[in-house]
Amino acid sequence: MSKKAKMIWNAGLIAALLATLFVLEQVLPSGSMLFTVLKKGAIYALVAVSMNLLNGFTGLFSLGQAGFMLLGAYAYAILTIPVESRGSVYQYFDGGIIQFTVPVPVALIAGGILAAVFAFLIGLPVLRLKSDYLAIATLGFAEIIRAVFQWDKLGPITNGSNLLRNFPSFKSVLYPFVVSGICIALIVLLINSTYGRAFKAIRDDEIAAEAMGINLAHHKRLAFVISSFFAGVSGALLAMYQTTIQASMFKSAMTYEILLIVVIGGIGSVTGSCISSFLFIACSEWWLRFLDNENLYIGGFHVPLLRPGFRKVVFALVIMVMVLFYRQGIMGTREFSVEGIRNFFQKRFGKQKAVEGGGSHE
8 A cells, every 4th residue: 555545545544534423513412421431541642642652662660650740731721821810729829830822832832841841850860760769769760750730839830739720621632632642653753764663773772772873861861852742732732631730649550550561562562562551541440330339120120249349459460361361462463554554454354265265266
């Protein structure tokens, strides 16, 4: 298939997806759990792909995603709270230090830039570490950032440990899909560029990559900064989705969830990260919720063992089964493509037609 045909197919699929989402918004009630899964799944897909850029395509084991999301979320919230509402939000700090408001797209980019700046500064010493040491250092950074943002001395900026609210949010499911889709498309373009090939070379063999003339420090720092930028944007989207923001939301458990999504989808697969994001949110937020109901009856039979939080136990068992039978994740290192679908149907149905044709010929 030519590049032009691929572009046409991809554009058609995207248009069909957006049209389907638009129709669903007109048909289903706004409080449907499907929209919760779609909105949150789109946000988590972006941060999972950004983490996969580091872990899967560059070979850097980083666990600082929650910290960068926190930076993006707070930057967005602080910059978009209307001036007339700042007095009620920062009621103990005279409206806070910042007394202006910027447009939502500018605030989204600002959140990504703030996360990228911190990533650059942190990356100077941290990226000299490798493997588990890098993971521990980045995880420690995320926890330090969360603790700093809960410090009451930063009240004029962060409102202390209190909630930030009254900033713009999105109502349509199309908004997170469009923003996340654009960001993921940019990451895919980066992966398929010369920089992306350099990242993969570093992942496969650092010594060989350096022998080929690749500047290891520069490319590692570049991957770290770009990944953090998109994590910051996803944090801003999460703030819009939650409608309120507080530092205590961004605990290390959030990073573990994102890492779990990457592993389930396939380390080194953008498509896998996207698919597993929606599956993870659907299971944790919707499909397994009934397991928390201790008064569940099927007919006249009372289902035993069910307790609040039991869904997490079942979800953990499901994940264990998936890891045992799909050790490389759902997609492994493969990607979804129109050409791949065509080849799949050709292998399945092409052979059948060939056999039928051969039998009739005889």
